[in-house]
Amino acid sequence: MSVPNVLPSGTLIENIHNELADNNAGAISAYDVRHNMADIVASINWIVASGNFNSVHPFTGNDVKIKIENGQGGALIPESGVIFPIGGLQLEAYPGAQSISHTGLANLTVDVHTQYIPTNGSRTATANIGFDDHWINSSGNSTGEIFGGNNRGLKFEYLGNGTEVVHVGSGDYPTTGSGTYFQFDRDNSTISSAKGVAKAWLNFDAATDPPTVNSSFNIHELEKIDTGKYKIVFTSGTFGDNNYVAIGSSNARSTAASPEDFSINKVGLIQREGDDTSVATLRSITFVVMEDDQTPGTYVDAKINELVVYGTGPNEVSSPQPIVTVN
Numbered sequence: 001m002s003v004p005n006v007l008p009s010g011t012l013i014e015n016i017h018n019e020l021a022d023n024n025a026g027a028i029s030a031y032d033v034r035h036n037m038a039d040i041v042a043s044i045n046w047i048v049a050s051g052n053f054n055s056v057h058p059f060t061g062n063d064v065k066i067k068i069e070n071g072q073g074g075a076l077i078p079e080s081g082v083i084f085p086i087g088g089l090q091l092e093a094y095p096g097a098q099s100i101s102h103t104g105l106a107n108l109t110v111d112v113h114t115q116y117i118p119t120n121g122s123r124t125a126t127a128n129i130g131f132d133d134h135w136i137n138s139s140g141n142s143t144g145e146i147f148g149g150n151n152r153g154l155k156f157e158y159l160g161n162g163t164e165v166v167h168v169g170s171g172d173y174p175t176t177g178s179g180t181y182f183q184f185d186r187d188n189s190t191i192s193s194a195k196g197v198a199k200a201w202l203n204f205d206a207a208t209d210p211p212t213v214n215s216s217f218n219i220h221e222l223e224k225i226d227t228g229k230y231k232i233v234f235t236s237g238t239f240g241d242n243n244y245v246a247i248g249s250s251n252a253r254s255t256a257a258s259p260e261d262f263s264i265n266k267v268g269l270i271q272r273e274g275d276d277t278s279v280a281t282l283r284s285i286t287f288v289v290m291e292d293d294q295t296p297g298t299y300v301d302a303k304i305n306e307l308v309v310y311g312t313g314p315n316e317v318s319s320p321q322p323i324v325t326v327n
Contacts, residue, residue, distance in 0.1 A: 004038035006046050012039060133157055135169060137180075152180050195316060199238050200309040206230070206289070206301040207254040220282055228289040228299030232307060233274075233282050237314055242272040242283060244311025250289040252303035264293040265302055276314075285309075 007015075019032040066074050081091045102108075111118070117125055137153025152169040159165060171178035181192035200218035204211050211224055221233040248267035255261050267289055274283035287307060291300045312318055 002035060002038075004035065004042035006043050007039055008043070009047050012036070012043060015039070131156055137169070152178075154180070195312060195319065196310075198308050199244070199311050199313065200234055200307075202232060202305075202307040204305050205303055206305055207303045211301075225286075226299070227301055230287040230289075230305075231284055232287050233284040234309075236276050236279070236282055239276075239283055239309075239311045240314040240316060241312075242274070244272075244309050246285055246307065246309045248287055248305070248307045250302045250305045254301075254303060256303045261303075263291055263300070263302070265300065266290045266292050267305075269307075 015036055019036060020028055066076055081089045083089050111122070114123075117123060133155060135150055135153045135155045139152075150169075152171050155167040155169065157165045157167060168182075169180040171180065179192065181190050183190045198217075200216075202216045202219050202222065203214040204216075204222055205214060206224070206228070211222060211230070213219075213222055216222075218235040218238045219232060220235045221231075223231040223233065225231055246269045248269050250265040250267050251262040253261050253263055267287065269285055269287060271286040272284070274281050276283055285307075287305065289300055289302050289305065290296075291298045
C-alpha cells in the first residue's frame with residue numbers, strides 16, 4: 001500500500017478532477033479512489049493548520065465547539081497565542097476573576113480610580129458620601145483596640161422627612177467612662193455632653209407696649225399678664241419636665257441711655273406649668289419683676305429683662321445624682 005501524500009487543498013481538488021472523472025468509460029480504478037481518499041485524510045491537519053481561514057475560508061455563522069463525550073475530549077492549544085479584535089494578541093491564559101492578583105496588574109502607580117478617595121489624602125471627595133448608619137472613627141472595625149470600632153466616633157441616622165441625626169458615640173460609658181468627646185486645640189477645652197448648654201434664653205424690653213423681644217432661643221411666646229408680670233412659653237420639646245434651672249435678671253428704667261439709668265429690681269421665677277401634650281399646654285414659667293430701691297414692692301416694666309434656662313430634654317439622660325449630706 002502506497003504512503004498517502006500530504007497535499008494542499010488545490011492539489012487534492014485537481015487530482016480528484018483528473019483521476020475521478022466521469023466514469024462513463026469505466027476508467028476509474030480502486031487505486032484512484034483509495035489513494036485520493038488517503039491523501040485527503042493525511043492532508044486534513046495540514047490544511048486546517050495552515051489554510052487561510054481568515055479571509056478565504058473563515059468560520060462564520062456557527063460556534064466552533066470541542067465536545068466532551070463519555071468523559072473524553074480534546075483541548076484547544078493555541079501555542080502561538082490568540083488574537084482578539086479588541087485587545088490584540090493574548091499569550092497568557094486568563095486565570096479567572098477570583099485568581100487575579102492585584103499586585104500583578106499593570107499601571108498600579110497611575111491614579112485612574114477617580115471614584116475612590118486615596119488614603120494619602122491626594123484627592124478630596126467630589127460629591128456627597130453616605131455612610132449609612134456605620135460609625136466613623138480612628139480604628140473602624142479593628143479588633144486590635146479594646147473597644148473595637150462600635151459606639152465611638154460619629155454616626156449618622158436618617159429619620160425621614162429630611163431629618164438627619166449625628167450621633168456622638170459613648171463607648172461603654174458609664175462602665176469605664178470611655179466615649180467620644182470634642183477637644184478644641186485652641187485651648188484644650190473639651191465637651192462630652194450638651195447638657196451644660198442653655199436650652200432657652202430670652203432678652204426683651206418691657207418698657208414698650210407691647211414688649212419687644214430683642215433676642216430669643218426656644219421661646220414660643222412672651223405674654224404680658226400685667227405690669228411687671230409675664231408668662232414665657234417654651235417651644236415644644238425643649239424640656240423633658242419642669243425641673244429646669246431658670247436664671248433671670250431685670251434692670252434699667254424706661255430708658256437705658258447711660259450707665260446710671262438702672263434700678264435694682266427683683267425677678268421672681270415662680271409658677272411652672274405645662275406638659276407639652278398640646279400647643280395649649282406647652283411648658284411655661286412666670287417672669288415677675290418688682291422694684292426694690294425707689295418704690296420697693298412695686299411691679300415695674302423694666303427696659304432690660306433677661307432669662308437663661310438650663311435643663312434636660314425629653315430624651316436626655318440626667319447625670320448621676322449628687323450625694324446629699326446634712327451636717
